[in-house]
Amino acid sequence: MCADTPDYKDTLNLPQTDFPMRAGLPTREPAWLERWEKLGVYDRLREKDGRKPFVLHDGPPYANGHLHIGHALNKTIKDMIVRSHQMMGFDSRYVPGWDCLGLPIEWKIEEEYRQKGKDKDDVPVVDFRQECRRFAEKWVDIQRDEFKRLGITGNWADPYLTMDFHAERVIAEEFMKFLMNGTLYQGSKPVMWSPVEETALAEAEVEYHDKESFTIWVKFRVTDFALPDIALAGEEDTPEAREAVIQAEADAARDFSGAYVIIWTTTPWTIPSNKAVVFGEDVSYGLYEITGRPEECWARIGDRYILADKMAAQVMSRARLDETMYRRLRNVTPAQLAGMTLTHPL
Known part of the structure; x- marks a missing residue:
């Protein structure tokens, strides 16, 4: 065996490249992005005339925090679509934008107020709006840099912001187009409302506590009441007694009118x-009457409900009503129940 170990390195035909052995992306990628920005790559792609336009209408992110993985996935996929259409010969434009309106920004400013011991109601509304605007502008700048760092190509120098007066004017103009072409109509729909913020809530801003249940409480309104036959026997059958019975049943008819059977x-x-x-x-x-109600309770003061006495407290409790918020008005006999006509809630 030879004492010297042979060196086979010079005998191998290895590829030669200027690429470093380590990518070093955290330090190299910012340099690439800076070079692309100096070259004006996005603007130079727009210089080619005659190309068929392709526009990706991008739903804007909300300007109230750092990007998360959902932003990264969303914008990366859209960037692939925009770039691929550019390579297919389209004038593929991407104009980024931000949603700068809504409660989340106001809540952030209110949190800052609470930390400083300030009350929102003591701040002039114009000053409050200006602080919200500055908050949104700060996060637009931060998110723009973060999107650039992801390599997303777009017109970052001139994005659209929903709080810009120009954007508000365009929205008003488009709204007028609906009015003028007859497609605008007035209707009714349920709207979530925040009594604290004094504004409507988007459905996405409302969180529900899910509960699976196959039970339901239903109320049937009493629409008619037939007086039962009067049966007085013997010495009880006097004009005065008959008059008292008639008056009692008339009072019952008045009490039951508009009541609900649960x-x-x-x-x-x-x-x-x-x-x-x-x-x-x-x-x-x-027959029970509602005399008080807490917040977030569908019962109304003055509503009357016909309930089994053994179940009354449980039913009222499920409706968030304690014993101080209702009272028992009178007995309801089986004969009186048999004489009621109810209406179906559907």
Whole structure:
């Protein structure tokens, strides 16, 4: 065996390249981005005339924090679409933008106020809006640099901002087009409302606590009440007694008018075809009136409900009503229940 170890390095035909052995992307990528910006790559691509335009209408991110993985995925996919169409011969433009309006920005400013011991109601509304505008401008600049760092190509020098007066003017002009061509109409729809912020809420801003349940509470309104037959026997059958009974039933008819019969079922899918409400002859029923209500309660003061006495407290509790918020008005007999006509809520 030879004592000297042979060196085979010079005998190998290895490729030669100027690429470094290590990528060093954290330090090299900013240099590439700076070079592309100096060259004006995006603007130079716009200089070629006669190309068919391709515009990607991008939903803007919200200007209230650093980018997250969702932003990165969204913008990277869109950047691939824009670049691929540019390579296919289109004049592929990408104009970035930011949503600068809404409650999240206001909440951030209010948090700063609370940390400083200030009350939003004590701040002039113009000053409050200016602080919100400055907050949005700060995060637009931060997010723009972060998007550039991701390598996203676009017209970063002239983005659109929803808080710009020009953007507001364009929105008003487009709204007028709907009015003038007859496609604008007035209607009604439920809108989430924040009594604290005194503004409407987007559905995405409302969080629900999910609860799976196959039970439902339904109220049927009393629309008619037939007086039961009067049966007085013997010495009780006097004109005065008959008059008292008639008056009592007339009072009952007045009390029951507009009241609701509450039912509970574990098969809510049967409600659309429901034809009757069943009551028990041996069950004690009462007429209850709402005298107070907490926030976020659908019951209204003055509403009257016919309930089984044993279940009244439980039903009221489920409606967020404590014992101080309702009162029992009178008994409800099985004969009176049998004489009621109810209307279906659907």
